[in-house]
Amino acid sequence: MTSLPQERRVVTAIPGPKSQELQARRLAAVAAGVGSVLPVFTARASGGIIEDVDGNRLIDFGSGIAVTSVGASAEAVVRRATAQLTDFTHTCFMVTPYEGYVEVAEALAELTPGDHAKKSALFNSGAEAVENAVKIARAYTKRQAVVVFDHGYHGRTNLTMALTAKNMPYKHGFGPFAPEVYRVPVAYGYRWPTGPENAGPEAAAQAVDQISKQVGADNVAAIIIEPVLGEGGFIEPAKGFLPAIRKFAADNGIVFVADEIQSGFCRTGQWFACEDEGIVPDLITTAKGIAGGLPLAAVTGRAEIMDAAHAGGLGGTYGGNPVACAGALGSIETMKELDLNARAKHIEAVMKARLTAMAEKYAHNDRFSIGDIRGRGAMIAIELVKDRTTKEPHPEATAALAKACHQEGLVVLTCGTYGNVLRFLPPLVIGDDLLNEGLDIIEQAFTSV
Structure with a gap:
């Protein structure tokens, strides 16, 4: 289905030197109002992997904001x-x-x-x-x-x-x-x-x-x-x-x-x-x-x-x-x-089970907690709060978690009126190995942040 190896690979800092060079060109030529979640420049993408110009392969939990549901460059x-x-x-x-x-x-x-x-x-x-x-x-x-x-x-x-x-x-x-x-x-x-x-x-x-x-x-x-x-x-x-x-x-x-x-x-x-x-x-x-x-x-x-x-x-x-x-x-x-409706339901089951375990594990973290896990199919999110009782939004922790995931080669997105939601939109064709590896990175991010 894909010629691009479906394996995460981090060979430089993220973003790497070639991405940084392109970012400098971008800042000179592209309007400042056009933002990017992660200034890593794509060379190839397929299935659940994005390969950047430095040769890093990132696990894709964004799908270009729910666009490449069938994978980038599907056959x-x-x-x-x-x-x-x-x-x-x-x-x-x-x-x-x-x-x-x-x-x-x-x-x-x-x-x-x-x-x-x-x-x-x-x-x-x-x-x-x-x-x-x-x-x-x-x-x-x-x-x-x-x-x-x-x-x-x-x-x-x-x-x-x-x-x-x-x-x-x-x-x-x-x-x-x-x-x-x-x-x-x-x-x-x-x-x-x-x-x-x-x-x-x-x-x-x-x-x-x-x-x-x-x-x-x-x-x-x-x-x-x-x-x-x-x-x-x-x-x-x-x-x-x-x-x-x-x-x-x-x-x-x-x-x-x-x-x-x-x-x-x-x-x-x-x-x-x-x-x-x-x-x-x-x-x-x-x-x-x-x-x-x-x-x-x-x-x-x-x-x-x-x-x-x-x-x-x-x-x-x-x-x-x-x-x-x-x-x-x-x-x-x-x-x-490929019956991608069934595949989306499978992704939901895997993600919600892992995220629920994380929510319990970090329930008494004195800095932030997962207040809510929600969504359906491969449209899943966690809402991060300072305290589960008050439900005060924690956008700073959300941004820090996203950054930690990015540095380890996992593309995740934030959203929410209060900026405190991590959303996950993996391609529906992503393999279980990449899905679970991505969830491992999220859990590691909780530990590091």
Whole structure:
């Protein structure tokens, strides 16, 4: 499956001298606002390994932020994209269309929840997909207001910054933002004042009450939520919350949009995370894992809603690029052939068992503790706190742990509204040996930090 040895190898300091040289060039040529988690420059990547320009091989627990779920340069993705490259790279689907775009739309209709008639429109990025979902919902409902949730993340364009909850680094200094966006509570079980067992119904009741009183249900075009909140800290809304919000939307003619950009395509052990509680959204947005690393995004939904926008109202020069569509078909082929939903569930079982043992081992550490272990499939996180009783966030320990992992050749990411969550997004094709070695490094990091 891969020509790159699936073994961790650390031969220099991380970052090594060649990466440091490239970093100096980068600082001179690339805008400072474009950050990097780890200034290690990639030479090759495959399976669960990233090889840098210094010859270090790092275990990948990031997947390019949930993009390379089938592994970087997966065989079927490369094969199909290469074949497409030799035929043509671009015509613009809005000028002269091509079969690949149609095939991706057909696959999305088959894979997304619900047996109703569905249609899709393809774009370049997750933010574009969310923005177009809002356009479609407004065209369909003839309403303007959009409701989103605490801790949600939906992108970096002007509208999607307005939809996103977190100020730094996503919104700070970039306003004014798009109007008619309203934020309501989400069922964050670990931090719900009356306990996780009450979070679902109480948060849903609060959200519905706020929407009804402050916005008016008849003014709401769309309710948008990530079925597992990504940047906000891999928060699984407490049970009952999503079904209650879904019912409220249906009862009031509101388009319910599931933002599955980070959680979709087998990442949580199901094709889409909203399936966990049987949620059938009106529209679903996808990107990241859809195309094995090539830029592609989609809005898929009920045919009558998708058809509400006038001809020419949706599109974009590169949306549904033929090479990216070929990559998506290769990615979906790989997910089916390797049963990556089952693989994601296996990764969850391995990771949660190891992380639970770590949480108990370091429960009485006087500097920090694992307050919560959560997530589904290969979308797992730990929330770090100064004290388990007060649950005070500990972003400094989180950053220190991530740095310790990086120095040992393990790519991990942080997230969370309070900056205190370590998130793990290994490729779904990662071997058990690398998975466990990565977990060993995390445990060593706890000891050293």
